[in-house]
Amino acid sequence: MLGELRLDTEDRARRVRLDLTVSSDRLLRPFGTTGTRATGRLRVFGWADDPRAEGEVEISPLARRRIRYRVTFTAGGRRMTLDGWKSLTARRPVASMTVLPYTLHDEDGVRIGTGTLRFPLATRLLPFLASFRFPRRQEPGAFLAPRWRGESGRTEVWYTTVTDPDTGTGLWLHHELTAPADGSAPYAHGWAAVFPENGPVRHARFGPAPWKPQGRGFDAAGAVAEPGRLTGSAENGALRWNLAERPADGPLFTFPRWSWRHPVLPAAQVLPAARASYDGTFTHDGTTLTLTAAPGASARIYGHGNARRWAWLHADLGGAAVLEIVAAVSTRPGLRRLPPLVFLRLRRHGRTWPRRGERGAVGWAGPGRFRADIALPTWTVTGRAGLRRIRVQVTQPPERTLTLDYTDPDGRHATCRNSERADAHVLLERWWFGGWRTEAEWTLSGTAHAEVGTR
Numbered sequence: 090m091l092g093e094l095r096l097d098t099e100d101r102a103r104r105v106r107l108d109l110t111v112s113s114d115r116l117l118r119p120f121g122t123t124g125t126r127a128t129g130r131l132r133v134f135g136w137a138d139d140p141r142a143e144g145e146v147e148i149s150p151l152a153r154r155r156i157r158y159r160v161t162f163t164a165g166g167r168r169m170t171l172d173g174w175k176s177l178t179a180r181r182p183v184a185s186m187t188v189l190p191y192t193l194h195d196e197d198g199v200r201i202g203t204g205t206l207r208f209p210l211a212t213r214l215l216p217f218l219a220s221f222r223f224p225r226r227q228e229p230g231a232f233l234a235p236r237w238r239g240e241s242g243r244t245e246v247w248y249t250t251v252t253d254p255d256t257g258t259g260l261w262l263h264h265e266l267t268a269p270a271d272g273s274a275p276y277a278h279g280w281a282a283v284f285p286e287n288g289p290v291r292h293a294r295f296g297p298a299p300w301k302p303q304g305r306g307f308d309a310a311g312a313v314a315e316p317g318r319l320t321g322s323a324e325n326g327a328l329r330w331n332l333a334e335r336p337a338d339g340p341l342f343t344f345p346r347w348s349w350r351h352p353v354l355p356a357a358q359v360l361p362a363a364r365a366s367y368d369g370t371f372t373h374d375g376t377t378l379t380l381t382a383a384p385g386a387s388a389r390i391y392g393h394g395n396a397r398r399w400a401w402l403h404a405d406l407g408g409a410a411v412l413e414i415v416a417a418v419s420t421r422p423g424l425r426r427l428p429p430l431v432f433l434r435l436r437r438h439g440r441t442w443p444r445r446g447e448r449g450a451v452g453w454a455g456p457g458r459f460r461a462d463i464a465l466p467t468w469t470v471t472g473r474a475g476l477r478r479i480r481v482q483v484t485q486p487p488e489r490t491l492t493l494d495y496t497d498p499d500g501r502h503a504t505c506r507n508s509e510r511a512d513a514h515v516l517l518e519r520w521w522f523g524g525w526r527t528e529a530e531w532t533l534s535g536t537a538h539a540e541v542g543t544r
Contacts, residue, residue, distance in 0.1 A: 090189060092206035094133055104134040104522065107160070107171075107206055110440055111146050122149040127160060128438055131171070134522070137164030140438060140529070144170075150177055158189060168196040173206075183210075220444075232340060232361035233306040233316055235266065236352070236391045242270035242498045244356075244394050247307045247314040249334070250403055250509055250538040251367050251385030257535055258378055259284035259509025260371055260385075261292075261491075262321075262330065264307040264314045266300055270499040275300040277309035281321070281328045282491055283373045284509040286535070290491045291373050293324035314387070319369075332369035332380065334387065336362030343413045343432050345446040349391075355419050356392025363411045363436050385538075386411070394497035395505075395542060397425050400463045400470075402483055403538040404513050406531045410437035412515060414470055414481065416461035431459035431470055435479070435517070437529070443474035465506060465541055466490075476520040477528065483539045484512040495542070505542040513537035 093102040109129035117123050124147055131142040144160035147153075157174035173191025187210060193202040208217075237245050247264040261282040268275040278296030285291075296310035307314040312321030319332040341363035342349060348357040367383045384405045396417035404412040416429040430450040435442045443449060449459035449472050459472025470481045485508040495503040512534050519528040 090206040090208050092189075092204055094136075094193065094202055094204035096136075096193075096202040097200070102204075103136055105204060105206060106130075106132045106521075107142075109142075109146075109160070110438075117148060120151050122147060122152050124148075127158070129160075130438070131160060131162045132521075133164065137162065137169070139163045147174075154178070156186075158191065169201075170194045170196075232359055232389055233314070233387075234304055235302070235306070237266055237268060237275070239268075241268055241272045242393055243268045244390070244392060244498055246390040247387065248390075249314070249319060249332075249367075249385060249387040251332075251380065251383050252405070252509070252536050252538075253378060253380055253383050255381075256378065257286035257510070259535075259538065260330075261507060261509050261538075262312075262314070262319060264309075264312055266307070266309075267496070267498055277307070279307075279310070279312060280493070281323050281330060282507070282509070283328070283371065283378075284489060284491070286510070290489065291328070292491055292493070293328045295321065295323040319367075327374060329372040330370070332367050332371070335366050335368075337365055338363040338409070338411070338436070341411070341413060341434055341436060341441065342446050343388075343415050343434050348446075352391060354392070355421060355424075356390060356394075356396070358388060358390045358415055358432075360386055360388045360413060362386065363413070364405060364409070394420070394499065394501070395495050395503040396420065397544055398429065398463060399540075399542040400429070400461060400468050400483070401540040401542075402470075402481065402511075402513065404515065404531070404533055405536065406437070406515065406533070408437070409439075410435070410529075410531075412436075412481070416463060416470060428458075429461040429463055431461050431472060433459055433470060433472065433479070433481075442477060448474050463541060468541060478518050478525065480516045482514045483537060485539055485541065486510075486512070489535070501544070503542055503544050505540050507540040509538050510535045511537040511539035513539070 090107045092105050094105045095102045109127045111125045111127050113125040127146050128143045130140045132138045139162035142162040147157040154177045155174045160171045171191050173189050175189050178185045187208040189206040195201050245266040249262040251260040264279040266277050276297040277300045280294040282292035298310035305315045317334050322329040341360040344357040348354045349359050365386050367380050371378045397420045399417035402414040413434045416431045418429050433449045452458035461470045467484045489510040490506050490508040492506050515531045517529045518525045
């Protein structure tokens with residue numbers, strides 16, 4: 090909603106913008122009153138900009154003939170409350186539904202201003218109607234069960250990346266099932282890697298071992314990746330780990346949600362939980378690292394093999410914000426001539442942008458695609474969706490990067506260069522009254538998780 094605010098101490102009006110996400114635990118009740126939660130961003134030009142505004146919206150269109158808003162935000166270090174309601178009337182149905190008069194109170198309850206917000210029907214009605222959702226409740230553990238059903242030429246991956254906040258050490262656990270394209274027996278294998286803040290990168294492989302069907306996750310070659318639990322060892326115990334995983338967010342679909350349910354793309358990726366924390370131990374060469382509430386995430390991949398060229402980023406931005414990027418060029422004829430397709434998902438304040446997973450990859454039937462410049466040691470992704478645009482720059486210093494070979498189900502090889510101590514700079518901008526303005530900016534030094542793959 091857009092409008093103005095007139096503070097009691099000023100003789101001029103200030104421009105205001107309020108963006109809210111409203112959620113309810115039950116369906117709306119037209120003949121009753123429905124209480125909802127509201128989170129979002131409130132901006133008062135030259136006075137306040139709080140991306141963590143929160144409050145409640147009371148929806149009572151017939152019982153009380155009003156929709157009441159109470160939104161609390163911070164301005165100048167003090168908490169303020171916007172309190173207003175739309176008085177619904179049949180004589181002016183459109184105006185009464187779209188105009189919100191309000192009063193502004195300080196943290197002591199004293200009135201400090203008044204204003205009016207309006208919902209712009211011409212530009213926001215269709216996006217508003219399209220935003221209605223019936224939330225799908227899916228537990229993170231539901232995504233860990235194996236997808237493979239006996240087809241040849243398939244790869245399935247469970248991987249976890251973690252940063253120890255005390256030492257800055259990065260960890261990478263990779264579990265993989267490969268079903269060769271020639272119909273031979275499937276096998277399980279993987280590796281573990283540790284990226285110390287001071288010292289060389291160390292890794293070790295486990296497997297290959299026969300794959301035995303089981304329903305909870307990966308359990309083969311002495312390594313386990315199941316809901317809430319990661320254990321295993323590699324290189325005769327030179328690397329050992331025993332970690333408890335606690336999801337801290339809901340699932341995040343880097344690729345379109347439908348591509349995970351219906352595997353028609355060359356591959357698809359999903360995070361069972363966009364963020365997680367880890368407790369436990371990781372031992373390498375006699376040194377034991379003890380983790381306590383270490384941030385990270387696990388992810389799943391299912392497909393036909395590795396891309397022709399790819400880049401990947403997982404960045405915990407702090408404040409419950411997380412950024413996931415996959416940019417890839419397919420090996421399939423025709424698709425391999427295209428520039429990298431970018432799948433970018435930014436979750437902050439409980440919302441995921443862009444709203445649809447395929448938005449960055451296909452744009453509007455071609456134009457408007459996000460762009461990726463894949464190189465080393467630095468690669469970038471840029472793009473725009475709606476009123477926001479983003480620029481991401483990732484640097485993988487050679488001394489913090491591990492080079493490994495991947496083998497596809499068809500026997501071909503790819504090379505990945507992975508760093509669990511990469512650097513990243515993320516700039517998010519929003520179009521605001523005729524120009525681009527910084528909405529958020531993050532700089533990660535040694536805490537980003539990134540990879541570049543080539544053939």
